[in-house]
Amino acid sequence: MSEKTDETLANLLKEDRRFEPPADLAEHANLTADAYDRAAEDREGFWAEQAERLTWAQKWDQVLDWSNPPFAKWYVGGKLNAAYNCVDRHVEAGRGDKVALHFVGEPVGDTRSITYAELQDLVSQAANALTDLGVAAGDRVAIYMPMIPEAVVTMLACARIGAPHTVVFGGFSSDALASRLEDCQAKVVVTSDGGYRRGSASSLKPAVDEAREKAAGLGHTVEKVLVVRRTGQDVVWDDSVDVWWHDAVESASTSHTPEAFDAEHPLYVMYTSGTTGKPKGILHTTGGYLVGSAYTHWAVFDLKDDDVYWCTADIGWVTGHSYIVYGPLANGVTQVLYEGTPDSPERGRWWDIIEQYGVTLFYTAPTAIRSFMKQGREIPDARDLSSLRLLGSVGEPINPEAYVWYRHVIGGDRTPVVDTWWQTETGSIMISPLPGVTAGKPGSAMNPIPGVAAEVVDEEGNAVPNGSGGYLVLTEPWPSMLRTIWGDDQRFKETYWSRFEKLGYYFAGDGAKKDTDGDLWVLGRVDDVMNVSGHRLSTTEIESALVSHPKVAEAAVVGAKDEDTGQAVCAFVILRDSAVGDGASDEQSDIVAELRKHVRKEIGPIATPRQIMIVPELPKTRSGKIMRRLLRDVAENREVGDVTTLADSSVMELISTGLSSGK
Numbered sequence: 001m002s003e004k005t006d007e008t009l010a011n012l013l014k015e016d017r018r019f020e021p022p023a024d025l026a027e028h029a030n031l032t033a034d035a036y037d038r039a040a041e042d043r044e045g046f047w048a049e050q051a052e053r054l055t056w057a058q059k060w061d062q063v064l065d066w067s068n069p070p071f072a073k074w075y076v077g078g079k080l081n082a083a084y085n086c087v088d089r090h091v092e093a094g095r096g097d098k099v100a101l102h103f104v105g106e107p108v109g110d111t112r113s114i115t116y117a118e119l120q121d122l123v124s125q126a127a128n129a130l131t132d133l134g135v136a137a138g139d140r141v142a143i144y145m146p147m148i149p150e151a152v153v154t155m156l157a158c159a160r161i162g163a164p165h166t167v168v169f170g171g172f173s174s175d176a177l178a179s180r181l182e183d184c185q186a187k188v189v190v191t192s193d194g195g196y197r198r199g200s201a202s203s204l205k206p207a208v209d210e211a212r213e214k215a216a217g218l219g220h221t222v223e224k225v226l227v228v229r230r231t232g233q234d235v236v237w238d239d240s241v242d243v244w245w246h247d248a249v250e251s252a253s254t255s256h257t258p259e260a261f262d263a264e265h266p267l268y269v270m271y272t273s274g275t276t277g278k279p280k281g282i283l284h285t286t287g288g289y290l291v292g293s294a295y296t297h298w299a300v301f302d303l304k305d306d307d308v309y310w311c312t313a314d315i316g317w318v319t320g321h322s323y324i325v326y327g328p329l330a331n332g333v334t335q336v337l338y339e340g341t342p343d344s345p346e347r348g349r350w351w352d353i354i355e356q357y358g359v360t361l362f363y364t365a366p367t368a369i370r371s372f373m374k375q376g377r378e379i380p381d382a383r384d385l386s387s388l389r390l391l392g393s394v395g396e397p398i399n400p401e402a403y404v405w406y407r408h409v410i411g412g413d414r415t416p417v418v419d420t421w422w423q424t425e426t427g428s429i430m431i432s433p434l435p436g437v438t439a440g441k442p443g444s445a446m447n448p449i450p451g452v453a454a455e456v457v458d459e460e461g462n463a464v465p466n467g468s469g470g471y472l473v474l475t476e477p478w479p480s481m482l483r484t485i486w487g488d489d490q491r492f493k494e495t496y497w498s499r500f501e502k503l504g505y506y507f508a509g510d511g512a513k514k515d516t517d518g519d520l521w522v523l524g525r526v527d528d529v530m531n532v533s534g535h536r537l538s539t540t541e542i543e544s545a546l547v548s549h550p551k552v553a554e555a556a557v558v559g560a561k562d563e564d565t566g567q568a569v570c571a572f573v574i575l576r577d578s579a580v581g582d583g584a585s586d587e588q589s590d591i592v593a594e595l596r597k598h599v600r601k602e603i604g605p606i607a608t609p610r611q612i613m614i615v616p617e618l619p620k621t622r623s624g625k626i627m628r629r630l631l632r633d634v635a636e637n638r639e640v641g642d643v644t645t646l647a648d649s650s651v652m653e654l655i656s657t658g659l660s661s662g663k
């Protein structure tokens with residue numbers, strides 16, 4: 001463990017408040033303490049039991065086939081349809097009139113509530129329309145959309161016809177979209193003219209047009225683009241490719257028979273950042289993924305039939321997949337789907353929504369909580385938040401202060417806070433308190449949930465004793481685990497399974513600590529991956545974007561501690577000789593602005609560096625590896641650490657002097 005994580009931990013562990021589960025929640029809890037033992041005694045039996053919460057067209061013969069690790073097969077021989085499980089079966093059970101989605105558009109008053117029966121019609125129509133556009137089982141469909149009901153409908157329609165979807169976050173650039181379209185060879189893209197963000201209509205369709213062209217340049221042809229009219233913005237139209245949603249979907253039949261697919265049929269590909277420049281297409285399959293997301297959503301949120309649930313994530317991330325679409329809908333929940341930003345038209349918007357819809361279960365990210373803390377408690381205090389009974393946190397470590405504020409100000413000190421650790425790769429929550437069982441500690445994700453086996457290990461893979469830190473691993477396979485990286489089994493093996501190959505452990509890439517009670521504290525990434533506002537970014541990906549600019553010779557990127565966003569992107573850049581002028585400061589600031597813009601264009605606004613420092617040299621080891629640890633020291637305004645392994649130990653001095661003199 002680095003000095004940095006030890007220091008963070010020392011602060012965290014000073015926190016010794018404990019919050020017992022509320023008595024009535026504990027009394028009626030979905031999952032009780034005995035589940036831990038039951039699951040540990042017969043893990044596969046436990047997962048077979050959890051699979052019974054779904055409706056299978058054909059039951060499995062074998063819970064887990066782990067004969068060819070790390071390639072797992074769960075519920076072997078089982079057949080099911082994910083969309084049927086998320087929609088139709090609720091209607092068939094007489095719950096068609098229950099609201100599935102309370103959609104809240106960003107423009108105030110733009111709302112729409114959709115029942116399960118209505119959702120069934122919409123999904124069937126979209127499934128028929130996609131089929132008419134030539135999409136068959138196994139074809140990939142890309143989704144690049146705002147948070148509107150049609151996005152959920154499209155995902156379910158894809159699942160219904162067995163066409164794996166790949167949702168690309170609407171904040172990603174056309175370049176990022178193009179490389180994903182090419183990587184998974186998407187046949188059709190579903191998008192909209194635009195969506196409402198921060199009080200105005202922002203466009204999406206132009207980025208799809210550009211991406212389609214760029215993908216063509218990479219040798220891949222997108223056949224059709226299905227476009228929802230959301231904002232009414234002008235769009236450039238190509239009749240040979242573009243199809244309006246209201247033409248194709250709204251005229252389609254509302255009857256559609258879902259086909260049962262193999263439990264291991266691909267459900268979706270979600271791209272996420274790794275330690276190299278190329279994003280990884282994480283593949284999830286149908287049966288195990290749906291079991292994992294439905295079970296965890298039921299257990300961790302203690303879901304009851306009359307709950308009103310709201311997860312503020314975007315469907316462009318895995319949280320939106322597992323905890324807006326698949327888990328909640330498989331459980332037949334009523335939920336809020338909100339299109340916009342928390343502060344539009346003004347800062348109390350989220351709390352207004354909670355009050356208006358009587359939200360009982362709320363799931364958001366620490367970065368949002370910290371920004372509300374900054375704005376002050378008067379804003380939430382002015383709303384009635386008494387409907388809330390449970391709060392969740394996800395995406396990055398939650399600092400104890402934010403946890404306590406969340407529980408106190410938002411939860412009125414009644415609500416448990418579940419700090420849920422998981423990843424795109426794990427598909428569903430792995431480590432979390434159980435709200436009716438666990439006495440929560442602010443800042444700790446506590447324990448692996450029943451059915452999941454996690455450990456903190458040293459370099460050799462030995463479990464560390466309580467009170468020590470190490471690497472977070474998952475020691476047994478689990479149903480919602482990724483099955484591979486799309487098109488790259490080798491990278492899948494190397495990235496996750498090679499580190500502790502003999503032991504067969506999944507290496508998560510996070511550092512963690514077991515406190516003296518044996519509870520887990522996740523400390524953050526131990527690899528070249530950053531976490532900015534709960535979004536995962538690769539240092540190498542941003543470095544590649546920077547060096548693709550003609551003025552840049554070399555670049556190094558680090559994630560530096562940031563009070564608001566957890567980490568922030570800090571870049572150190574060496575300019576090409578031709579771009580180095582006389583070092584005048586206005587000239588430098590022009591270049592910095594230009595480079596920030598360039599990164600936005602290449603990847604997207606979330607990757608824009610907070611800070612770009614022009615430097616004469618970068619610190620490298622004798623083998624040429626950039627020592628990011630030292631750059632992090634500079635970015636976090638710390639004294640620079642041990643420089644003895646540098647090829648040229650004077651480099652750090654050169655960097656620091658250059659920066660302080662403004663050159």
Ligand code: WT7
Binds near residue numbers: 523
């Ligand atoms: C990485 C995964 C999980 C869905 C959203 C992010 C960090 C996530 C926590 C938490 C500490 C957390 C980890 C993890 N992370 N949740 N509760 N406590 N760290 O998914 O983009 O795949 O990122 O987010 O570093 O490895 P993702």
